[in-house]
Amino acid sequence: MYHTHALQERITKGLAELNIPEQPANLYDPIRYMLHIGGKRIRPLLTLMAADLFSITHMDTAVPAALAVELFHNFSLVHDDIMDNAPLRRGHTTVHEKWNPNVGILSGDHLLIMAYAQLATCPGDNLTAILETFNTMAAQVCEGQQLDMDFERAVTVGIDEYLHMIRLKTSVLLGAALKMGALLARATETDAQLIYDFGVDVGIAFQLQDDILDVYGDPAQFGKQRGGDILANKKTYLLVKALEMADATMRTELDGWLADPSNPSEKIAQITAIYDALGVRSEVETAKQRHVKQAYTALDAIRADDRRKAPLRELAQALLNRGQ
Known part of the structure; x- marks a missing residue:
């Protein structure tokens, strides 16, 4: 078995060795910038961890697939930031703000091309x-x-x-990252599907935890402004559930605050108070735990030694307990 730190080092080394040309600078500098500001590289790590779980013969065989996952993830972030008009990503200026939206679109496109170039080096069979x-x-x-x-x-x-939306937007990437690692390690079709299911359910639970932390988390630990989703009127599980549970009077009050951008701090406080009155936080916690249970059920069903599964379980627990 490989230590998680050793797998992370392989990802870092692989990204550093990517052949990114110098010119045209406005195409390739944003790519270098996006990869440099990095992140925790969780998704490519999952690919290598899955390959390790099923005892891959040569770990280097799985590295291109892991890099493809990371390149795709960054492609999606560059484009998402343009669509969301986001000023910051990972605490740094977003690509379209640092350059311009056209540069962001084209550099993002090239990140996707780079991902396919990595996939092309995977074993032919x-x-x-x-x-x-x-x-x-x-x-x-x-x-x-x-x-x-x-x-x-x-x-x-x-x-x-x-739930369908967050499954597609967030969770299937985790599932696919794991499944590709499993396929490269010659896992059975059944086990490859089980580890995919594990990743998808962890991803859904992760997003539900994110919804909770936006309202109730400590910004110092969570790393984001509290109530950002409320100010954006973003339809999180909390808001969707509140709109579903509210009676006519509370629905009118909630709609009023959603339509009022004049006092951000009061808007956050009042909508949070509505959430508290309706008990929607416990509803989200229940949904989160349901997906956590489903994830671990899938992991337990995989035909591999429990000791080899332990790093994946520990990583999932760290992701789902963040900000607490």
């Missing part, structure tokens, strides 16, 4: 399954982003619709 997994995930992420934007204009969104 695995390539079809790897590409099918990657392409399905990529299409679903786009679908999830579109649904998220559609929800901004929708008057009502159901809980099942919201």
Whole structure:
């Protein structure tokens, strides 16, 4: 088995060794910038951890797939930031703000091309399954982003619709990252699907935890402004559930605050008070724990030694307990 730190070092080394040209600078400098400001590299780490779980013969075989996952993730972030008009990413100026939106679009496109270049180096007998997994995930992420934007204009969104959206936008990338590592390590079809399911449910639980932390988390630990989703009228599980549970009087009050941008701090306080009165935090916690249970059930069913599963369980617990 590999130590998690050793796998992280392989990812860092692989990214540093990418052949990124110097010119044209406005195409390639933003790519270097985006990869440099980095992140925790959780998604590519999952690919290598899955490969290690199933005792891959040569870990280097799985590194290109892990790099493809990271390159795709960064492609999606660059484009998402443009669509959201976000000024910051990972505490740094976003690409479209530092350069301009056209540069962001084109540099993001090239990150996707780089991801496919990495996939092309995967073993030939695995390539079809790897590409099918990657392409399905990529299409679903786009679908999830579109649904998220559609929800901004929708008057009502159901809980099942919201969960479907976050599954596509956030969770399938975690599942696909794990499944590709499993496929490269010659896991059975059943085990590859189980580890995919594990990743998807961890991803959904992760997003539900994110929804909770936006309202109730400590900004110093969470790293984001408290109530940011409330100020953006973002349809989180908390808001969707509150709109579903509220009676006519409370619904009128909630709608009033959603329509009022004049006093941000009061808006956060009043909507939080409505959430507290309705008990929606416990509803989100219950939904989160349901997906945590489903994730661990899938992990337990994988035919591998429990000691080899331990690092994945520990990583999942760290992700789901952040900000607490």
